[in-house]
Amino acid sequence: MSTVSSLPESVEVSREVRPAPPRYRNEIGKFAIHRSSLCAACGRCVETCRHGVHVRPEGYLHVMRPFDYRCIGPGCGETESYCIDACAHGALKLSANPVSETMGDRRWTPDLLLSTWAMAETGLPPGNHLESEVGASGGGFDRLRFRFPDSPPPGLRREDISTKLELNRRGDSRPRIAIDVPWYGGGMSFGSTNIRALLGKARVAKAFHGFTCTGEGGYPQRFIPYKDHVITQVATGLFGVREETIQRAPIVEFKYAQGAKPGLGGHLLGDKNTPSVAAMRETVQGVSLFSPFPFHSVYSVEDHRKHLDWIAHVNPRALLSAKVSTPADVDMVAVGIYYAGGHIVHLDGSYGGTGAAPNVAKKNIAMPIEYAIGRVHEFLAAEGIRDQVTVIASGGIRTPADVAKAIAMGADGCVIGTAELVALGCIRCTACESGRGCARGIATTDDELLEMVDIEWCTQRLVNLYAAWQRMLVDLLFRLGLDSVSALRGRTDLLTHLDYEHEA
């Protein structure tokens, strides 16, 4: 297991896709394959299956227990490589895996969880046996579809399609920063999430010239090797916000609110406030930490401007981002961010978030991101400032299809959070806050549970996820006939909604 102290300061992170197998003995798939005692070890299945379900290691007599999570199910029966038919001894049985049916929820269906795991393992699109684009929430992204032209324009080549996203559009003296894919990693604080997962996030940010964010828990020293890819968050609790953490950051994010609990401050329950977390936040160990809401120094647009000015002076090279939730007047809020000097308007819709939040807030407060994006985009355009500011959407972005839909509705790019955790093995049991924290070693600060993942594995899973997403996004743009992701922005004409009588 590698530790960061062994990594050099200028550590490079490869973007190469490499298999990152699941960390559990029995990975869960949609289907189960059972090999009975009728098996004669003839090896036909090993030769037949093209998905790596049946494996016989060199020099072994017996075939290994099936890696049935890779199985593509009954659809395989249409092909020549169906092990069930190939087995002359009738030893194989294919059935639905009862565990997968119990996983997830309406937003993250079993298929979305499984397809995210598949991408994180292989770096490839997950295959047609899984619904990898939409969930079953019954609204918003899950009811939006793209309208593809009959054939892409001649001469368009996948390798020429750009997924780059420019973050500084103000044309001021601050750096122009472009990221390779139109999304970056959201803030998860030290204290809420395993440091190894956080470092994996920082490393994938480095690999894709993108970003991750400290969240509100302060700036761990171990982030320093990746500092050019780490956003320092200034949240209402001001935990760990210091001159040097501001000066180190290429982007400083003001968290006014967050979608998971709009209108409420952050929560960190006492059990997670371990000695190291307490030290980072300059608080007392074991005490529950509730951040105030809102910033107690900001009660007006003028205050907001002063607030941004302060950081702009402490770090003259940083881009300024303001993360806000989605109230009824979200369009006005966005304009306010621009006039206060912000480069990035980060809208965090109400259905996302990874941290602990009161259920009442998750479900009921502020509007889903799907409604906010178009409002903000069109309002900024009407003000004549749309092209001077970058609009980032988050809060419920699960798939590259969601990213593309958000952009078609008017965002420039997205921030993702839960999808990264799912790639690391989160199953959305939502018990992140109980007892020692996440039983799967992700959202936890428990010494023993931390050991469940290592940094290299986290990095590779995320690199693979990003690679698969990028590939799927390029494919989508190709089918839409667009040569760049920026050409997709605001193209609501390419969308349709299954619940509307839209004429083609």
Add this chain to the structure above:
Amino acid sequence: MPAKYAIHHKTAKPRFRPIGKLGIVDWREDCSSCHNCVKRDCVYRLYRDEADTLRDEAGYLDYIYQCKGCLNCVQNCTKNILTRVINPEFLRLGDGYYTPDLILSTWYQAETGKIPVSGAGYGGPFSGPGFDSMWTDMSEIVRPTRDGIHGREYISTGVDIGRKLPHLAFDDGRLKVDPPPLAETPLPVLFDRIPRHWNRGAVTALIASAAAEIGTLAVLDEADHRENEAAARGRAIPFLTAPHPETAQPGGAATLVMIPDGPDVLEAQAALKADHPGRIVAIRIPADPAAAGRVATLARDGADAIFMAFDRHGRENGSAHPRHMRDVLRDAHTTLVRQGIRDEVTLIASGGIAAAEHVAKAIICGADLVAIDVPLILALECRLCGECERGQACPIALEEIDAEFGVRRIVNLMAAWHSQLLEMLGAMGIREVRRLRGETGRCMFFEDLERDTFGRWFGKRKADA
């Protein structure tokens, strides 16, 4: 500033094994007895606790359904023989409105008095009927906001019940009119009378005591009222279906009484007030399609408070296509506003208020306050199995419930609801719940958001969508 209103909660462990959602079972029979059984490693100690229970024969069995579903044991098992299942008993709980999740959440709140908190974002449907097609607003930056439950500032959840004057008149700086009496409750949630099949053992008495403990009011049938006046400590509202023959004074000394609507209801109101100038009368009307008109008539003719009774799922009575409370309340509220008399009368909505968020949302739609019934019984561990209605034995022996325990459970539930109400008010930047009434501007409705975004891009929403 008055002392901050707080409801004190104290853990009240359930008497019966709560019905859990998830469990782990062996689904293949080739356990290898490999001695590194992953069950030992459950971070929540479920298997160990189960084993301890089996040994001691104390506490509940079936720890298995307390599983949090992390899948560690399933995914680490040497022979892959474990699988996760959803407890069929869980799926049978409640109905489409009082869903299994809502019931579990109510039990949790009644046990702990705490707000249910979880990680990983929201996993439910995008929207739904009734209250699920509303999102409350929040203040980002510019409005002065409060701190919710952890704050230093005072958010009031108190409301008044009774007639209010359209305006005051002064004579030489002195108030010239006598303002009518008002009853105050520190929480905009009354306890409504419960159906007879739940009225067993100490139930009614403990509901009255719980109301008294937190300072709200409980509606009791008249006979129950006479019996439980002591428990209610002046915080009960007798429901007088007919003038009572034995007592010269119907309703005893109660300040607030409730009567059913009827042709002579205002005369009945006058009679009830004749000997009690300080008395407030609430008129209970069935919330049917004619309700908005009836509310307006009663309000104009001098009603103090109107209690609108919806069905158990918050829908209109007596309609083939019943509307949800959300729309009926908006209708009644705006009718009163248009006639310029909204502030003179108190509107109480009951039926279908199942969660803290429904309190805020019903008030936004135009109620001054709400009344609850089913959640009170859920707090007492009821499974909504309906056995009692069918005359069968109650699996949680409701008739034997200990009054003190029952009071704790209900007080805890209200503590959790109060905290959630504060969270929502704080997020909205509203410092008192009185100002939330009819404030649809602090809320977003599904159909408006759809029309203003998707409607502009994609035309008309399909009728059956």
